[in-house]
Amino acid sequence: MQSKLWTAILAAACLITSAQGAPAQQSDVSMSNATGSVDGVLKDPSGAVIAGARVELRSTDTNFHQTRISDHLGHFSFISVPAGAYELTITASGFAGQVLGPLSVAAGAELTEDLPLKIAVEVATVEVEGQDVSSIAASSLKVQASDASQSHNSADMLADVPGVSLHGNGELATIPFLHGLGDERTKIVVDGMTVSSACPNHMNPTLSYVAPAQAAQVTVLAGITPVSLGGDSLGGTISVETPAPAFAEPGSGLHESGVFTGFYRSNGTNWGGSLSEAIATEHLSLGYVGAFTTTDDYTDGAGRKITSTYAQSTDHALTLVGQYGRNFFAATGSFHHVPFEGFVNAFMDLTHNNATSLNLRYRRTFNAGSLDAHFYWQNTLHEMNFLSDKVAVDGMGADMPMNTHGRDLGYLVRYEVGLSARHTFRAGNELHRFRLDDWWPPVPGMAPMMGPNTFININNGRRTRLGTYAEFFTHWNSHWSTLLGARNDTVWSNAGDVQGYSSMYAADAAAFNAENHSRTDVNFDLTALARYDASAHAAFEFGYARKNRSPNLYERYTWSTNMMAASMIGWFGDGNMYYGNVALKPETGNVISGTLLLHAQASRPWEIKLTPHLNFIQNYIDVDVASMSMMGMGTPLLRFANHDARIGGGELSGFATLWSNDSAGTGRLSVSGAWLHGTRTDSNTPLYQMMPLNLRLAFDEEAKGFSGGVGAEMVDSKSRLDPNRMELRTPGYALLNLHAAYQTKHLQGGFRMDNLADRLYELPLGGNNIDIYSATGMMTPVTGRGRSASINLTAMF
Ligand SMILES: [Cu+2]
Secondary structure, three states, X not given: OOOOEEEEXXXXXXXXXXXXXXXXXXXXXXXXXXXXXXXXXXXOOOOOEOOOOEEEEEEOOOOOEEEEEOOOOOEEEEEEEEOEEEEEEEEOOOEOOEEEEEEEEOOOOOXXXXXXXXXXXXXXXXXXXXXXXXXXXOEEEEOOHHHHHOOOOHHHHHOOOOOEEEEOOOOOOOEEEEOOEEHHHEEEEEOOEOOOOOOOOOOOOHHXXXXXXXXXXXXXXXXXXXXXXXXXXXXXXXXXXOOOOOOOOOOOOOEEEEEEEEEEEOOOOEEEEEEEEEEEOOOEEEEEEEEEEEEOOEEEOOOOEEOOOOEEEEEEEEEEEEEEXXXXXXXXXXXXXXXEEOOOOOOOEEEEEEEEEEEEEEEEEOOOEEEEEEEEEEEEEEEEEOOHHXXXXXXXXXXXXXEEEEEEEEEEXXXXXXXXOOEEEEEEEEEEEEEEEEEEOOOOOOOXXXXXXXXXXXXXXXXXXXXXXXXXXXXXXXXEEEEEEEEEEEEEEEOOOOOOOOHHHHHHHHHHHOOOOXXXXXXXXXXXXXXXXXXXXXXXXXXXEEEEXXXXXXXXXXXXXXXXXXXXXXXXXXXOEEEOOOOOOOEEEEEEEEEEEEEEOOOOOEEEEEEEEEEEEEEEEXXXXXXOOOOOOOOOEEEXXXXXXXXXXXXXXXXXEEEEEOOOEEEEEEEEEEEEEEEEOXXXXXXXXXXXXXXXXXXXXXXXXXXXEEEEEEEOOEOOOOHHHOOOOEOOEEEEEEEEEEEOOOEEEEEEEEOOOOXXXXXXXXXXXXXXXXXXXXXXXOEOEOOEEEEEEEEEO
């Protein structure tokens, strides 16, 4: 029993002092202007600091109440605290909650106390990738089962996050953009794992491999990213974590828990569900998550069926986790199967995508730090062809198999240590290797256009990135903290020789094969970020980051200028024709950004966050027009090429609590808006696919297990258009949604109605409707989903 109840010390004790700037009206007993501060460092009995703990300071006689999260050094600080009596509640992952008090905060007196903190050990601290970010610009999304069942895919869950815009790409493969930089310009990691798109149309981006039901937390860092979470990124980092494992409490026998979810959405007859189950002892936990979703084509606001929007997928993941003292390990094996997924904005559909992956993690905590190691592997088999909608629009029972085999392999090791009470040092090394084969078997009777040989699009493509970084986090005083980091990523890429279907492709193949394909990029990233906590109500953060992304294998090594072959390349959903450029240089972004946070955590909390940002990008991978109109198709042939660019913008987000009390519950108004302006600087033309000005407003109410709300999304017209890509204008629109849910201890049921007024609108980042183009020769933007009602049910057992 004694070994379970450890005694720890709030080291540096609790320094309870008067603030220097407070008026020294000591004789005034009411002291309404007098403020003090509460500082401390949380340590466990072994002296290791406790990071990420929730520290609540609550007045015992007024409604003053504030919360802090302890930083990497276990440090927390409350400033401008009115004089009075307080209680401090400490909740740390893995430790029982602890209440300390009464504490006396007084003006004009300096007092140091040693407060013994008893902590019962329940589980080891599980610190997940991306959680140890002290940036106020970061957005962290805790995924609830009901959120998961309301999203078509994991990227859709980010719709409300400031700075994120979503590029429509199949029903299961939405691609998030951060500050106008999307797809592989944004670093996306799932439990520390990086997976490259193994498809010339990016039908299988990283987030398509994690079902919404498998995600527990998503952290979004747009713009300035700590180098520890960077590498191969221009836009920022999105980190997805799966749920932390449950363990049995000591002496309580086996722990068993599970969650079942089911949902149905009317538009497109979309239904599915998930099942997760965990069984655990004190030291070992075995978990399973399975998810299934299937959907038919949706209808837009004009009642038209949008062809090639059907899809189905199945996911299974099995995780074994162990914890012994300061050691934690996890092994996850997963299988992802998509039998079909239509792509209305591509010439091809996905007809098969199977991925098998393994992710191993090990973590050890030391007295003043921790060591994390990951190893991962994924094997992806991807096939494209035409599904029934496309066969119907082409009217000829067309067949064109295209196969891709991708293999991702990587490790990452990170070490973090508290050098002193104020300084934390982090260093890491990581490797990601992607191997790619992309080939298109001959179609009988279709030579020389599609036979008699196999078309080799990418032959034994290899891209290996080795990254190394070092980073210092310093908490100078209760006002200032800084983050400084540098990293190097060396990227080696190469690909073998190619061939076309027939001699009509021979000239391009010969020209490509004559080139030296081996390229080495040496990239240096820097991050310098400073944060100033002016008071309990205002904080300001600003900084600079230099970030790099090396070209992907499709940008460098696709080679055919043939109209048909080039129309198969590209992940922009636009029907344009693309081919690669071996000589491409890495893209280098220089980001300047700041975030102003104003907030209050009184009885009715509110918050306003404003983030302006500016990114000067050298060698942005854009396109050169090789030919404006091939054989009367009216779409340009484009070659990837480096050009300088600039993206500026701003985000505003916030919320206000309108009321909060025991009888009427809570009412909250929230807002999130973003503006972007992207320009290619050498030609002074608009950058491609920049999300227009947009604003989201929501009113939500919660009381006694009931929650409900209304939301509005307003998007301006997209009128700044890239002339080289023949980008189409999309008009502005406004959509309304409503939702309601009721929750008991074990059950939750929800109802939601999207696009309430059944508006017809065009998606600014949804690409063009290629099915309509194939049938009529007219290029039009893809229209969004019309009114859709959905219900979901979650049971926890
Ligand atoms: Cu594909």
